[in-house]
Amino acid sequence: MAMALLLGGCAALPSGDAIVTSSGEWLSRTGEAIGAQRERLAERFSRDDDDLAAQEAEVEALLAQPWIDPLTDFLEANAGEARLAESLVILSRERDRRCAAIAEEYAERPASREALARYRRGYLHSCPADVNAFHARVREEEARLAAVSTPAPESREDESESRREAQAMARRDASDCYLYFTIRNLQQAREACAAPAEQGDARAQHHMGSLAELAGEREEALGWLRLAADGGDDSAAARLEQLSRAGGGETAEAAR
Numbered sequence: 001m002a003m004a005l006l007l008g009g010c011a012a013l014p015s016g017d018a019i020v021t022s023s024g025e026w027l028s029r030t031g032e033a034i035g036a037q038r039e040r041l042a043e044r045f046s047r048d049d050d051d052l053a054a055q056e057a058e059v060e061a062l063l064a065q066p067w068i069d070p071l072t073d074f075l076e077a078n079a080g081e082a083r084l085a086e087s088l089v090i091l092s093r094e095r096d097r098r099c100a101a102i103a104e105e106y107a108e109r110p111a112s113r114e115a116l117a118r119y120r121r122g123y124l125h126s127c128p129a130d131v132n133a134f135h136a137r138v139r140e141e142e143a144r145l146a147a148v149s150t151p152a153p154e155s156r157e158d159e160s161e162s163r164r165e166a167q168a169m170a171r172r173d174a175s176d177c178y179l180y181f182t183i184r185n186l187q188q189a190r191e192a193c194a195a196p197a198e199q200g201d202a203r204a205q206h207h208m209g210s211l212a213e214l215a216g217e218r219e220e221a222l223g224w225l226r227l228a229a230d231g232g233d234d235s236a237a238a239r240l241e242q243l244s245r246a247g248g249g250e251t252a253e254a255a256r
Helices: 002-012 016-064 071-077 083-105 113-123 128-145 156-181 187-197 202-214 218-230 235-249 249-256
Strands: none
Touching: 002 235, 016 071, 071 083, 071 156, 083 113, 083 128, 083 156, 113 128, 113 156, 128 156, 156 187, 156 202, 187 202, 202 218, 202 235, 218 235
């Protein structure tokens, strides 16, 4: 009886040739799938390599041209691109070098409203701190000439230009914050991120939280991450939740 069942069961099995044939077909299909996946990955990485090569060519072109603003535009557009970190460092240093050269040139010029207007027109976008410093020189010179201890009241036009300077400074601070964090210059990132974070920039607040966490300053990290999460930064909210769960108890309650 047992032998009959065994023989019956064996009769239900496919032949050896059938097993070999079906296995070969399966391996063939598997090989085709792997090959197709390999082609897709190769195409993807080829596109990535092409994109990176194009961006590197753009960096070389930026360094070859004489203007400052194109450097600033590239830095601001790509401040979060970690794979371009090396290029961002090079362009940032070159931008700062050019701004410093212009600042030295204007340091030799009379501190006049005319010179200030030219400085603003040409370099406020990329070198706002230097323009602001020259503006301070102009105000000091005007106060000296007027023989008063405090600067004269600003005109409406000057107030408007001062606001433009402040806005340019804020934009540059935020851009530097993102840039330094991306290239992992953590000390400068913390300095650059402080002002925009205080002014409510959620991304800068998230960076400040990450920097505080790296420094082992847990409560400060939670505070910045909470602000960033309240400002709509979803990744900051996720990290805040992780830290809250890890801390437990009072820390978790404080993070809510």
